[in-house]
Amino acid sequence: MILYSTNHQSPDVSLEEAVFRGLPSDNGLYMPHIIPTLPVSFFENIDKMSITDIAFEVSKALLSDDISDDDLKMIVERAINFDAPMVEIEENTYVLELFHGPSMAFKDFGARFMASLMSYFLQKSQKDVHILVATSGDTGGAVAQGFYKTPGIKVTILYPTGKVSDIQEKQLTTLGENVTALEIDGTFDDCQSLVKAAFLDKDLSSKFNLASANSINISRLIPQSFYYFQAFAALKRQGNTKPVVFCVPSGNFGNISAGLIAKRMGLPVKMFVAATNANNVIPEYLKTGNYVSKISQETISNAMDVGNPSNFIRMRLLAGDVHEQVVTHITGDFSTDTATRKAMKEVFERTNYIMCPHTAVAYLGLKSYTDTLNEEVAGVVLSTAHYAKFLDVVEDTLGTKVEVPERLSDLLSKEKVAIPLSKEFVDFKKYLLS
Numbered sequence: 001m002i003l004y005s006t007n008h009q010s011p012d013v014s015l016e017e018a019v020f021r022g023l024p025s026d027n028g029l030y031m032p033h034i035i036p037t038l039p040v041s042f043f044e045n046i047d048k049m050s051i052t053d054i055a056f057e058v059s060k061a062l063l064s065d066d067i068s069d070d071d072l073k074m075i076v077e078r079a080i081n082f083d084a085p086m087v088e089i090e091e092n093t094y095v096l097e098l099f100h101g102p103s104m105a106f107k108d109f110g111a112r113f114m115a116s117l118m119s120y121f122l123q124k125s126q127k128d129v130h131i132l133v134a135t136s137g138d139t140g141g142a143v144a145q146g147f148y149k150t151p152g153i154k155v156t157i158l159y160p161t162g163k164v165s166d167i168q169e170k171q172l173t174t175l176g177e178n179v180t181a182l183e184i185d186g187t188f189d190d191c192q193s194l195v196k197a198a199f200l201d202k203d204l205s206s207k208f209n210l211a212s213a214n215s216i217n218i219s220r221l222i223p224q225s226f227y228y229f230q231a232f233a234a235l236k237r238q239g240n241t242k243p244v245v246f247c248v249p250s251g252n253f254g255n256i257s258a259g260l261i262a263k264r265m266g267l268p269v270k271m272f273v274a275a276t277n278a279n280n281v282i283p284e285y286l287k288t289g290n291y292v293s294k295i296s297q298e299t300i301s302n303a304m305d306v307g308n309p310s311n312f313i314r315m316r317l318l319a320g321d322v323h324e325q326v327v328t329h330i331t332g333d334f335s336t337d338t339a340t341r342k343a344m345k346e347v348f349e350r351t352n353y354i355m356c357p358h359t360a361v362a363y364l365g366l367k368s369y370t371d372t373l374n375e376e377v378a379g380v381v382l383s384t385a386h387y388a389k390f391l392d393v394v395e396d397t398l399g400t401k402v403e404v405p406e407r408l409s410d411l412l413s414k415e416k417v418a419i420p421l422s423k424e425f426v427d428f429k430k431y432l433l434s
C-alpha cells in the first residue's frame with residue numbers, strides 16, 4: 001500500500017512509515033492511492049466466513065504488497081479475536097454490536113489492529129517504541145488494552161484528572177506491565193499539548209523512539225471496514241435480499257470513512273447515514289454543501305462531541321470529493337439529547353433492548369432516513385459501545401437499574417495506579433527522562 005498526503009505537500013510513504021508517523025508533516029492525512037475491489041467469489045462465499053476470515057481476506061486485498069499471507073493471518077488473528085453479532089431488534093432493523101472486545105467499545109477494532117501491526121514491524125526491525133497517547137476517555141482504554149503486553153512497545157497514557165468516568169479511569173490505570181497512566185492536573189487539551197511538545201523536543205526524540213497512536217492513524221481505519229462486510233454476511237445468512245443501509249453514530253468520522261472503504265471494495269450499500277448529536281457540522285455540510293466547524297458542545301453521547309471532525313477530508317474523498325457525489329453515498333441526521341433519551345426509553349419498553357446513547361443517536365438517524373423511502377431496506381445501526389459504559393445516563397433515562405457485565409464490574413473493584421503530574425512540560429519531560 002502506497003499512501004499520499006491529502007495536502008499533497010509531503011512525499012508518498014509505505015504502510016510501515018504511515019503507521020509509525022501517524023500524520024504527514026504537511027498536516028494532511030494519509031490516504032491509500034489504490035483501493036482494490038474484492039472478487040465476486042468473495043461475496044458469493046461471505047456467508048460461510050467468520051469475522052476473522054473476512055478480516056483476513058479484506059486486509060490481504062489491501063496489504064499483500066507489504067505483508068506475507070502467513071504474517072497477515074497472525075496479525076489479524078491476534079487483533080480480531082472477538083465477534084460482532086447482529087441483533088434484529090424490530091423488523092428490518094438490526095443492531096451491529098461492536099462492543100464485544102476488551103474495552104467494550106468499537107475502538108477495540110482499530111486499536112488492536114494498530115498494535116498488532118506495529119508489533120509485527122518492530123519485531124522485524126528489532127526496534128522498541130514508546131507510544132504517547134492523550135485521551136479524553138474511550139480511546140485511551142482501547143489503546144491501553146490493544147498494546148497491553150505487546151513485545152517492543154511501552155505505552156504512556158495521559159488523561160485529565162477528574163474528567164473521565166470511573167470505568168474509563170479504571171480501564172487506563174489497572175493494567176500495569178508495559179502501560180503507565182499519568183493523571184494530569186489539567187484538561188484534555190493540556191494532555192494533548194504535552195504529547196505534541198514531547199514529539200518536538202530534541203532531547204526526548206534522541207533518547208526514545210516516540211510514536212503516536214492517535215485516531216487518524218491509517219492502521220486504525222483499515223480494520224473498521226471489516227465489520228461492514230461481517231454485517232453483510234450476517235444478512236446474507238438470513239436470506240436478506242433487500243438493499244442495505246448503515247447508520248453510523250459519528251464524531252470524528254473515522255468509522256463512516258471505513259464503511260466507505262468497504263463500499264469502494266465492492267460491498268453493496270444503498271446509503272450511509274451519518275448520525276450525530278447536537279454537534280452537527282457534517283449533517284449541515286451534507287445538507288448545504290458548506291463545511292463550517294464549530295466549538296464542540298457537551299452531550300450525553302460524549303464520544304461524539306466533536307466540532308471539527310478530523311476525518312472529514314477522508315470521508316469526502318472516499319465518497320467522490322464533490323458535494324453532489326458525496327450525497328449519493330451519505331445522508332445526515334442529528335438528534336438532541338431529549339430525543340436520544342426518548343428513543344432509548346421507547347426502544348427499551350417496546351423490545352427490552354438497551355442502547356447506549358451513541359447507539360440511540362444512530363437508531364434515530366436510521367429511522368429518519370427510512371421514513372423517507374418507499375421501499376423496504378435492511379437497516380443496520382452500528383452500536384459503538386456497551387450501554388454499561390454510560391451507566392448513569394442509561395439508568396437515569398430508563399428509570400431502572402440495569403445489569404453490568406462482569407468484565408466492567410470486576411474492573412471497578414481493582415486498584416487504580418496512576419502517576420499524578422502537573423500540566424507543565426518540564427515536569428512531564430523530567431518524568432520521561434527519569
Ligand SMILES: *Cc1c(COP(=O)(O)O)cnc(C)c1O
Binds near residue numbers: 253384
Ligand atoms: C469514538 C466513538 C464514536 C465516534 O466514532 P468516529 O469514528 O470518531 O466517528 C462513536 N461512539 C463511541 C462510543 C465512540 O467511542
